[in-house]
Amino acid sequence: MKKLLVSLLASSVMLVACGQAVQEEGKEFEKTDDVAIESVNDQSSQENKATDESAEDTTESSAEDSNDKSEAVNELEQWLPKTPDVERIYAGESNEYAEFSTYPQFITEDSIQFKNQNPGIISYHIYEYREDRIVETFTHHGGLMRDDFANTAKTSDSEGEEIILKMPIEVGTQWEDREGQTVEITATDLELAAPNGTVPGIEVTTTTIDQDGYEGKIHRYYGKDIGLVKEVTELGSDAEMTVTSTLTEYNTDTVEKIPFTLYALDYQTLDQAIEIEMEFELKTNDPIRLALTDKLKEELDNEATNLLPDKAMINYMYLDDDRIVHVDFSKELATEMQAGASGELEILYRIVDTIANLYQTEAVNLTLDGDAYNKGGHVHIDKNQLLYPTHGPMAQ
Numbered sequence: 104m105k106k107l108l109v110s111l112l113a114s115s116v117m118l119v120a121c122g123q124a125v126q127e128e129g130k131e132f133e134k135t136d137d138v139a140i141e142s143v144n145d146q147s148s149q150e151n152k153a154t155d156e157s158a159e160d161t162t163e164s165s166a167e168d169s170n171d172k173s174e175a176v177n178e179l180e181q182w183l184p185k186t187p188d189v190e191r192i193y194a195g196e197s198n199e200y201a202e203f204s205t206y207p208q209f210i211t212e213d214s215i216q217f218k219n220q221n222p223g224i225i226s227y228h229i230y231e232y233r234e235d236r237i238v239e240t241f242t243h244h245g246g247l248m249r250d251d252f253a254n255t256a257k258t259s260d261s262e263g264e265e266i267i268l269k270m271p272i273e274v275g276t277q278w279e280d281r282e283g284q285t286v287e288i289t290a291t292d293l294e295l296a297a298p299n300g301t302v303p304g305i306e307v308t309t310t311t312i313d314q315d316g317y318e319g320k321i322h323r324y325y326g327k328d329i330g331l332v333k334e335v336t337e338l339g340s341d342a343e344m345t346v347t348s349t350l351t352e353y354n355t356d357t358v359e360k361i362p363f364t365l366y367a368l369d370y371q372t373l374d375q376a377i378e379i380e381m382e383f384e385l386k387t388n389d390p391i392r393l394a395l396t397d398k399l400k401e402e403l404d405n406e407a408t409n410l411l412p413d414k415a416m417i418n419y420m421y422l423d424d425d426r427i428v429h430v431d432f433s434k435e436l437a438t439e440m441q442a443g444a445s446g447e448l449e450i451l452y453r454i455v456d457t458i459a460n461l462y463q464t465e466a467v468n469l470t471l472d473g474d475a476y477n478k479g480g481h482v483h484i485d486k487n488q489l490l491y492p493t494h495g496p497m498a499q
Contacts, residue, residue: 412439
């Protein structure tokens with residue numbers, strides 16, 4: 104049962120937050136030419152009028168459909184809002200994994216990517232806001248990272264999509280989750296206690312069956328314009344085990360903090376690695392590649408040198424399904440680097456050390472403008488060649 108409970112908690116939804124044309128039938132022409140022309144003109148006039156009316160009907164219908172869709176999406180969003188820069192912190196009872204926090208890393212017009220962190224695991228979830236439902240389309244379980252998974256080569260850890268919330272928002276609305284379990288809206292007239300006061304709320308209940316055949320319930324309570332306010336999991340015979348997660352902090356205008364180690368070089372010799380503890384502070388939609396670019400250029404103390412020339416940029420950076428980090432730099436990494444062959448190689452490996460340990464992976468594919476590293480420097484690295492860290496926990 105404990106294994107089932109941990110699995111349920113790890114996969115929990117952690118959001119705190121898409122006329123008919125009437126044409127005249129053909130008429131018989133009159134016998135005279137004048138009357139025939141008049142009849143044709145009358146028919147043309149009628150057809151044009153019908154076409155205009157049809158166009159108006161279609162425009163009005165499209166506008167009504169668009170408004171209906173907008174209203175539906177807005178109604179969904181009020182229970183799972185796409186609010187940037189909000190940290191939600193939940194206190195747990197009866198299980199160490201019941202406490203967790205969430206942060207919205209990326210938000211688009213119709214989607215949101217959340218990081219969910221509890222004492223045992225960090226996970227990432229993408230939710231799409233569609234016309235009549237909100238659907239989880241992607242999950243990943245891994246270390247601290249900031250990849251925009253909707254725009255990388257990483258595939259989801261979970262198979263298929265899962266409906267999180269569905270219209271209409273009324274008691275009795277049902278659907279099935281990814282495991283085929285029944286989910287139902289069971290209350291819509293609640294008043295829920297939230298960190299900033301009482302808010303209107305709804306209850307969504309998932310019915311589960313454990314390995315011993317006992318029925319369980321997961322009750323999720325969503326507050327208007329807040330998101331998930333409380334989650335109560337009841338497992339075993341007569342709900343003998345109850346685990347609760349409760350929203351205790353709703354912190355606006357916050358940043359996501361990601362600690363990492365920068366592996367710099369001794370300024371004098373360029374052959375000794377120096378570890379410097381740093382931290383990213385990123386708001387919603389801030390790309391980590393730009394933040395890392397700045398950190399690699401940062402002027403350090405007298406003992407260490409910065410690793411990236413001023414004009415160099417990171418074009419893209421992401422983790423793939425084989426746990427290889429692909430990082431592509433602009434050509435200035437090579438052409439503007441002021442170092443001999445051995446010094447250049449040492450600088451490149453300190454960059455690899457930094458990135459590999461940031462992603463907690465053992466291999467990095469480093470390229471220049473999508474091609475091999477061979478543009479004016481003293482070192483050649485093939486386009487698909489893997490580099491391995493030599494310092495830090497991920498070093499082989």
